[in-house]
Amino acid sequence: MxxxxxxxxxxxxxxxxxxxxxxxxxxxxxxxxxxxxxxxxxxxxxxxxxxxxxxxVLPGDRDDALPGETVRVVARRGRTTIVRNRLGLTMAAAGIDASNVAPGHVVVxxxxxxxxxxxxxxxxxxxxxxxxxxxxxxxxxxxxxxxxxxxxxxxxxxxxxxxxxxxxxxxxxxxxxxxxxxxxxxxxxxxxxxxxxxxxxxxxxxxxxxxxxxxxxxxxxxxxxxRAEAGDLFGYGAREAVVRALAGDTDAAGFGAAASPDELVGLLREVLGADAPIELRADTVVVRAEDPRVPTLAHACGWTVTSPAASSAVDQVLRPVVP
Missing domain, CATH: 3.30.1330.100 (CofE-like)
Known part of the structure; x- marks a missing residue:
């Protein structure tokens, strides 16, 4: 054969x-x-x-055991909670199992x-x-x-x-x-x-x-x-990614590696318009306008808005923060 x-x-x-x-x-x-x-x-x-x-095998239910097995929440939909657990795995309820175990207990x-x-x-x-x-x-x-x-x-x-x-x-x-x-x-x-x-x-x-x-x-x-945090393209659910970007959470984990300057400029033009006043200067990107969407997009891309450039009170200077 x-x-x-x-x-x-x-x-x-x-x-x-x-x-x-x-x-x-x-x-x-x-x-x-x-x-x-x-x-x-x-x-x-x-x-x-x-x-x-x-x-x-631990006493209690999934909700009792979940905090100790969770590094961060990736997404929630109703009673379903998807988390990145302490092993780096992204799983529902951190992989905690309540089946084939004595009532009132769970297996982690x-x-x-x-x-x-x-x-x-x-x-x-x-x-x-x-x-x-x-x-x-x-x-x-x-x-x-x-x-x-x-x-x-x-x-x-x-x-x-x-x-x-x-x-x-x-x-x-x-x-x-x-x-x-x-x-x-x-x-x-x-x-x-x-x-x-x-x-x-x-x-x-x-x-x-x-x-x-x-x-x-x-x-x-x-x-x-x-996958390492910086290599994961789907570190958050769609809803959670929007919420965390709008909240401006300082924890950048889950958004992946920082976008390249060229990528960031492309995304800024997609959001702000093709004619938006954007300049690429070495390792920084400058948006010559006061637009509240810029810090949100910068955060989602692993960048941050630093103090305005001395040349203009409306300049927003972006620098990468995620290695």
């Missing part, structure tokens, strides 16, 4: 996980004689059982999912003698798409991002931005066999050995998939 095959298996029979449980032992026992781990396998485990094993994400993955990888190697990669998964929604899919929030021993930049396709075109998120793709494949109500927290993928790192090399982990 030619081509490439990916096999995914999620065993039944995993008991309820409690604080202190040995996840490696639970997986090996559940696999039993149906599946023997082999070098190059990718083991996926839900963040929920990792959190339960690590004692991350592991303290360090990459370290959780590294630890499980070491324990599986010690128990079985094979080199596998480990991915800690969680469910997340996506901008522009209905529904949810599983993504990697922790990883060890896996090439999490397969950077194709510089490679050439069959037609001789050099790839510029293509970089498959292998760890996320593995998490999504695992969820198909685990199923949300299947009580199958583990899945094993076979066929990705070329993405599995040698023993002792854990790689950068799933943290490498998180």
């Amino acid at each position: 030619s081509g490439r095959v990916l096999t995914a298996y999620a065993p039944d029979g995993v008991p309820e996980v409690a604080a202190g449980d040995d996840l490696a032992a639970l997986l090996v026992t559940a696999l039993g004689e149906e599946w023997t781990l082999a070098d190059g396998d990718v083991v996926c485990v839900t963040s929920k059982v990792v959190s339960k094993a690590e004692g991350r 994400l592991p303290v360090d999912p990459d370290e959780s993955a590294r630890r499980l990888r070491r324990e599986l190697a010690a128990r079985t003698g094979v080199d596998v990669a480990v991915v800690v998964t969680d469910t997340s929604g996506r901008a522009w798409r209905q529904g949810q899919t599983d993504i990697a929030i922790g990883a060890a021993g896996l090439v999490v991002l397969d950077d194709h930049r510089g490679r050439v396709d069959a037609h001789g075109h050099e790839l510029v931005v293509t970089a498959p998120a292998v760890a996320d793709e593995a998490a999504g494949a695992a969820e198909l066999v685990q199923a949300k109500l299947g009580a199958r927290p583990f899945a094993v993928l076979r066929g990705l050995a070329d993405h599995v790192l040698p023993p002792g090399e854990d790689g950068p982990g799933a943290a490498a998939l998180v």
Whole structure:
């Protein structure tokens, strides 16, 4: 048979996980004689059982736990709150889960999912003698798409991002931005066999050995998939971005890297008009008019209005404030 095959298996029979449980032992026992781990396998485990094993079950509800898991609010719509959480992930309710847990309790994400993955990888190697990669998964929604899919929030021993930049396709075109998120793709494949109500927290993928790192090399982990604040083009919801810009909040986080001077001039002309009196001077932009929209646009672009130039009381001098 030619081509490439990916096999995914999620065993039944995993008991309820409690604080202190040995996840490696639970997986090996559940696999039993149906599946023997082999070098190059990718083991996926839900963040929920990792959190339960690590004692991350808290009393209360989502609202009680949300402040401690939130770095900043990205958007709110009704009862839905999207936040950037302490792991840098943008998720509904910071990834806090109230399903499959005792009433009056919630499960929060592991303290360090990459370290959780590294630890499980070491324990599986010690128990079985094979080199596998480990991915800690969680469910997340996506901008522009209905529904949810599983993504990697922790990883060890896996090439999490397969950077194709510089490679050439069959037609001789050099790839510029293509970089498959292998760890996320593995998490999504695992969820198909685990199923949300299947009580199958583990899945094993076979066929990705070329993405599995040698023993002792854990790689950068799933943290490498998180966009930095300055690289995120969608740091706020549309409504929240307008409100924060109009409020002139001094915290520029979430607006991304500062616009270049040329970009800023273009946006100013779009808002103020093509004939607006705007000058580009080295690293500053000068608007020779008193227009209240200028500080708002400057803030949204990572710039600020400094004191007026001495030459004119109406000049607004803009300088970048976001590195």
